[in-house]
Amino acid sequence: MSLIMGCASSSKKETDFYDLEVEKFSSSVKSLLTDLEFLKKEILKVNANKPSIQRILIEADNLWMKKDLKQASSTLERGLRIAKDESSLYLRLAHLRLEQGLVKESSAFAERGLLNKGASSWELLLLKIYSAQKN
Amino acid sequence: MKLSLRLILFSSLTILLVICIAYVSILDSRVINKLEGVLWTVPAKVYARPLELAEGGNINIGQLKKELEILSYEQTKKMPDNPGEFSLNQNSASIFIRGFKSQEPGFYKLQFEKGRIKSIKRQDGISIDLIQLEPLSIGGMFPSHLQDRILLNLSQVPTDFQEMLLIVEDKNFYNHRGISLKSITRAFIRNTRALGIEEGGSTITQQLAKSLFFSPEQTIRRKIKEAIAALLIEIHYTKEEILLAYINDVFVAQAGRRAIHGFGLASQFFFGTDLKNLTLDQKALLVGMLKGPSLYSPKKNPDRARARRDLVLTLVKNDSLISEEEYLELKDRPLKIIPPTFKSLSKYPAFNDIVTLDLRKNFDDSDLRTKGLRIITNLDPVVQDYLEESIRKTKAKLEKRYGSQLNELEGAGIVVDSFSGEVVAAVGSTKPNIYGFNRAINAVRPIGSLIKPFIYLSALQQYGKYNLSTLLDDSKLSVPLSGDNVWEPNNFDKKFHGDVPLHLALSESYNVATTRLGMELGYSAVQETFTKLGIKKRISNYPSIFVGSFEMSPLQAIQAYQTIASEGFFSPLNSIRSVESSEDVLSLSYPYKVEQRFRSEPIYLLKFVLKQTFISGTARGYPLKVLEKWKVGGKTGTSDEQRDSWFVGYAGNYLMLVWLGFDDNRKSPLTGRSGALQVWKSFMSKLDPLSYEVRRPSRIKYEWVDVKDGLLSGQKCKGSIFIPFIEGTEPEIIPQNRKKCRINKESYTSKVINKIKEAIEAK
Numbered sequence: 087m088s089l090i091m092g093c094a095s096s097s098k099k100e101t102d103f104y105d106l107e108v109e110k111f112s113s114s115v116k117s118l119l120t121d122l123e124f125l126k127k128e129i130l131k132v133n134a135n136k137p138s139i140q141r142i143l144i145e146a147d148n149l150w151m152k153k154d155l156k157q158a159s160s161t162l163e164r165g166l167r168i169a170k171d172e173s174s175l176y177l178r179l180a181h182l183r184l185e186q187g188l189v190k191e192s193s194a195f196a197e198r199g200l201l202n203k204g205a206s207s208w209e210l211l212l213l214k215i216y217s218a219q220k221n
Numbered sequence: 222m223k224l225s226l227r228l229i230l231f232s233s234l235t236i237l238l239v240i241c242i243a244y245v246s247i248l249d250s251r252v253i254n255k256l257e258g259v260l261w262t263v264p265a266k267v268y269a270r271p272l273e274l275a276e277g278g279n280i281n282i283g284q285l286k287k288e289l290e291i292l293s294y295e296q297t298k299k300m301p302d303n304p305g306e307f308s309l310n311q312n313s314a315s316i317f318i319r320g321f322k323s324q325e326p327g328f329y330k331l332q333f334e335k336g337r338i339k340s341i342k343r344q345d346g347i348s349i350d351l352i353q354l355e356p357l358s359i360g361g362m363f364p365s366h367l368q369d370r371i372l373l374n375l376s377q378v379p380t381d382f383q384e385m386l387l388i389v390e391d392k393n394f395y396n397h398r399g400i401s402l403k404s405i406t407r408a409f410i411r412n413t414r415a416l417g418i419e420e421g422g423s424t425i426t427q428q429l430a431k432s433l434f435f436s437p438e439q440t441i442r443r444k445i446k447e448a449i450a451a452l453l454i455e456i457h458y459t460k461e462e463i464l465l466a467y468i469n470d471v472f473v474a475q476a477g478r479r480a481i482h483g484f485g486l487a488s489q490f491f492f493g494t495d496l497k498n499l500t501l502d503q504k505a506l507l508v509g510m511l512k513g514p515s516l517y518s519p520k521k522n523p524d525r526a527r528a529r530r531d532l533v534l535t536l537v538k539n540d541s542l543i544s545e546e547e548y549l550e551l552k553d554r555p556l557k558i559i560p561p562t563f564k565s566l567s568k569y570p571a572f573n574d575i576v577t578l579d580l581r582k583n584f585d586d587s588d589l590r591t592k593g594l595r596i597i598t599n600l601d602p603v604v605q606d607y608l609e610e611s612i613r614k615t616k617a618k619l620e621k622r623y624g625s626q627l628n629e630l631e632g633a634g635i636v637v638d639s640f641s642g643e644v645v646a647a648v649g650s651t652k653p654n655i656y657g658f659n660r661a662i663n664a665v666r667p668i669g670s671l672i673k674p675f676i677y678l679s680a681l682q683q684y685g686k687y688n689l690s691t692l693l694d695d696s697k698l699s700v701p702l703s704g705d706n707v708w709e710p711n712n713f714d715k716k717f718h719g720d721v722p723l724h725l726a727l728s729e730s731y732n733v734a735t736t737r738l739g740m741e742l743g744y745s746a747v748q749e750t751f752t753k754l755g756i757k758k759r760i761s762n763y764p765s766i767f768v769g770s771f772e773m774s775p776l777q778a779i780q781a782y783q784t785i786a787s788e789g790f791f792s793p794l795n796s797i798r799s800v801e802s803s804e805d806v807l808s809l810s811y812p813y814k815v816e817q818r819f820r821s822e823p824i825y826l827l828k829f830v831l832k833q834t835f836i837s838g839t840a841r842g843y844p845l846k847v848l849e850k851w852k853v854g855g856k857t858g859t860s861d862e863q864r865d866s867w868f869v870g871y872a873g874n875y876l877m878l879v880w881l882g883f884d885d886n887r888k889s890p891l892t893g894r895s896g897a898l899q900v901w902k903s904f905m906s907k908l909d910p911l912s913y914e915v916r917r918p919s920r921i922k923y924e925w926v927d928v929k930d931g932l933l934s935g936q937k938c939k940g941s942i943f944i945p946f947i948e949g950t951e952p953e954i955i956p957q958n959r960k961k962c963r964i965n966k967e968s969y970t971s972k973v974i975n976k977i978k979e980a981i982e983a984k
Contacts (some may be wrong), residue, residue, distance in 0.1 A: 136275070136277045138350040139275075163641075167638075167641075168277075202916065203914035
C-alpha cells in the first residue's frame with residue numbers, strides 16, 4: 087500500500103494519476119498490483135458519494151461475498167443507471183468482471199471509469215491498474 | 222325364453238356400464254389434462270423498466286408526473302392517502318406508491334432541485350435513499366387461445382379474499398363433494414317453473430369443471446357432464462388445490478382479443494397492483510364480477526358493477542366479516558379502476574418486435590407462451606411517450622407546411638442509452654400504436670451522409686497522417702467505372718470548394734472531399750472501422766458507398782453511432798434487462814457488455830466535429846447553455862433525390878435516430894434537416910436531458926488554426942478557429958502574415974486565455 091501511495095504521492099496534480107503508466111512501475115510495485123485479493127480489499131473500501139449508491143454498494147457487496155457474481159453485477163449495473171459518475175461502481179465492476187474471467191470487459195469498465203471527471207486520485211490509480219490488466 | 226330375455230338385459234346393462242365407465246374414464250383424463258395443461262399455461266408478461274427514484278437521481282417533476290400518469294396514478298389536490306394517488310407542488314411531489322416486489326406500498330414525499338431529486342422522505346419524516354415504482358405492463362407472448370393469467374399460490378391470496386369468494390360463490394365449499402344437491406334441487410325447481418335455465422346452482426368445483434370445457438351452452442346434458450367432471454376433480458385434488466385452480470382460472474374480463482383469467486391478473490388489470498395490496502372494496506368488485514364479467518364490468522357498466530360490489534359487501538357484512546361501520550365506509554368508495562395499459566398484444570408494437578428478436582436468441586416460442594416468464598425490458602415509458610408524440614406532431618406540422626403530398630409519410634425512431642446500449646424506446650410508424658410493418662427494424666434504406674462520420678473516424682485513427690486541419694480536396698472528381706462509364710459525385714450545394722480542412726469537410730458534409738478521402742483510405746480500412754462500430758454488413762467496392770448509397774435499417778445505424786456517442790466503447794444494443802420465472806427467480810440476466818473499440822482521442826476529435834452540427838451546421842439555433850448542458854453531437858442525412866430523411870444525435874446519455882420517408886421509396890420534399898431533425902428537436906426539448914462530466918483525454922491539446930488552410934493561426938487572426946489535436950499532430954507552420962496576430966504561445970496571458978478556451982470547448 088505504502089509503495090503505491092509513495093508512487094502516487096510523487097505526482098503533484100490529480101491529472102498526473104490519469105497519465106500514470108502502470109507498465110512502467112517497478113517490478114515490486116507491479117507484483118503488489120497483481121495481487122487480486124489485496125486489490126479487492128482496497129476496492130471494497132471505496133465508498134460512493136451518493137447515499138442511494140452507497141446502499142446499492144452494500145447490497146452488491148453482500149451478494150459478492152456470497153459468491154453470487156451475477157446478481158452482484160446486476161445490482162452494480164442498477165447503480166450505474168442511477169449515477170454514471172460514481173467510481174466505486176466502475177471499480178467493483180472491473181474487479182467482478184475479472185473474477186468472471188472477462189479480462190477485456192474488466193479493462194473496459196476501468197477505462198470508462200477513468201473518463202469520470204469526479205474520480206479521486208486513489209480511485210484513478212486503482213482504475214489505471216485494472217485498465218492495464220488486459221496487457 | 223325368460224332366460225334369454227334376462228341374458229339380453231344383463232348384456233345390455235353390461236354394455237351400458239362399460240360405455241359409462243369408458244365415458245367417465247375419457248372424461249377423467251380430459252379433466253386432468255385440462256387442469257394440468259391449459260390452466261398452467263401462462264404466457265410470458267412483458268414489462269417496462271421499473272423506475273427507481275433515488276436521492277440525487279436525474280428526473281424532473283414533469284417526467285415523474287408523466288410516469289405516474291402512464292401508471293394510472295390519480296392526481297389529487299389533497300395529500301394522497303390511498304395507493305395509486307399523488308399530488309404535486311412547484312418543487313415537490315407526494316406519492317402513495319402501490320408497492321412492487323420488496324417495495325412496500327406507502328406514502329413518500331420527494332423534493333426536486335435543478336432537474337434532480339433533492340430528497341425523499343417517508344410519511345414519518347425519515348429520509349429514504351431509494352424507492353421503486355412498479356413497472357408498467359406493456360404486453361405478453363400469448364398462445365393461440367389468447368388466455369392470459371398470472372398464477373398465484375394460496376399464500377399470495379389474502380384470507381379475507383378467500384372467505385369473501387366462498388361467501389358469494391359457494392358457502393358450502395368445504396362440506397360438499399363437488400356438487401351440492403341442495404343447490405341443484407333449488408335451481409331445478411326454479412328452472413322447471415320458468416321452463417328454462419334461470420339459476421345455476423353450481424359449486425366452485427362445478428364452475429371450474431365448466432370453464433375447462435370452454436362451452437357456454439346451458440343444457441341438461443352439459444350440466445350432467447359438468448357434475449361428473451366436478452366429482453372427478455374432487456377425487457383427484459384437495460379442496461385447497463381446487464380453490465386455487467379456480468382463483469387462477471376463472472374468467473374475469475375481456476381486453477380486446479385477450480381474455481383476462483384469474484384474480485392475479487385481474488387485480489393487475491383493474492387496479493395495477495397485486496391481489497395482496499387490494500382494499501376490501503376492490504376485492505368485492507372483483508368477486509362481484511364473476512356473476513357476469515361483461516354485465517358487471519366496471520369499465521362498460523360502472524353503475525351495475527358498483528351495485529353488485531355493494532351487494533357483495535352486504536353479504537360479507539351479514540357474515541360478520543366486516544362491521545356495519547366498515548361496510549358503510551367501503552360502500553361510499555368510488556370504483557377507481559385504471560384504464561388497460563394495453564389492448565391488443567402490446568402497447569408498443571415496434572419495441573415489442575425488438576424484444577421478441579432479442580428473446581428468440583435464448584428462448585423458444587413455447588417457453589415464451591407457456592412458462593409464465595416475466596420479461597423486464599429497458600423500455601422507458603416516458604421516453605417512449607415523448608418519442609411517439611414527437612413523431613406524430615412533427616408529421617402533422619410537416620403536412621401543414623408541405624401539404625397532402627406528405628399524407629403517407631412514414632417514419633421510425635429509436636432511443637438508446639448510449640452508455641449501456643439499452644434500447645429505451647422505439648417507434649416503427651407514424652402511427653406508433655398500430656401493428657404493421659416495423660420500419661425501425663425492417664426499413665433498410667440508403668443512409669446518406671450518416672455514413673460520413675465512419676469514414677472520417679477511419680482517417681482520424683491514422684493520426685500520424687490525418688488531423689482535423691488536414692486539407693482534403695473537394696474539387697471535381699471523375700471516377701472511371703466499368704466500360705466507358707464515369708461516376709462524378711456532386712455536393713448538396715452543387716459547388717466544388719477546392720482544398721478544405723477535414724473538420725469543415727465533415728461538418729459541411731462535402732460529398733466530393735469525402736469520396737476522395739474514402740478512396741485514399743481504401744475499402745479495407747473503412748471496412749475495419751465499420752466492423753468495429755458493430756456493422757455486420759460488408760461494404761461493396763463502389764466509391765458511391767462513401768456518400769451514402771450504403772443501406773442500413775434504423776436499428777443497425779443507431780448501433781454504429783452508439784460506439785461514437787459512448788466515447789469509443791461498444792455495447793451491443795439490448796432491449797431486455799432480465800427474464801424471471803413466475804416464482805421471481807432470475808432465469809436469465811442480460812449484463813452490461815462493454816468493449817473499448819476505439820481509443821478515446823480520435824473519438825474526441827470526431828465528437829468535436831459532430832458538435833459543430835449544432836453550433837454552425839444543420840442543427841444550429843440552440844443557445845450555447847443548452848448545448849453545454851446536453852453535450853450534444855449529431856449528423857443529418859439525406860439520400861439521393863431526398864427519398865430518405867435521417868438524423869442521429871446524442872444529448873446527455875440519450876442517443877436518438879430518426880428516419881422519415883415513404884414506403885414506396887418516392888421522392889419527398891424533406892432533407893435530414895427539414896424532416897428527421899425536427900422530430901429529434903421536438904423530442905429532446907421535452908426530455909431536456911442532463912449529462913455527466915467526462916474527462917478530456919490527456920493527449921488532447923487545443924490550437925488556433927485557420928479555418929480555410931488549416932495552418933497555425935492565432936486568436937486575434939481573422940478566420941481562425943480553436944480546435945483539438947492529438948498532442949504532436951498539430952500543424953507547425955505559421956504563415957508569415959499571421960505571425961503578428963498569433964499571441965506568443967509562451968506568454969502567461971496566452972496560456973490563461975487558452976486554458977479558459979480549452980475548458981469551454983471541452984465542456
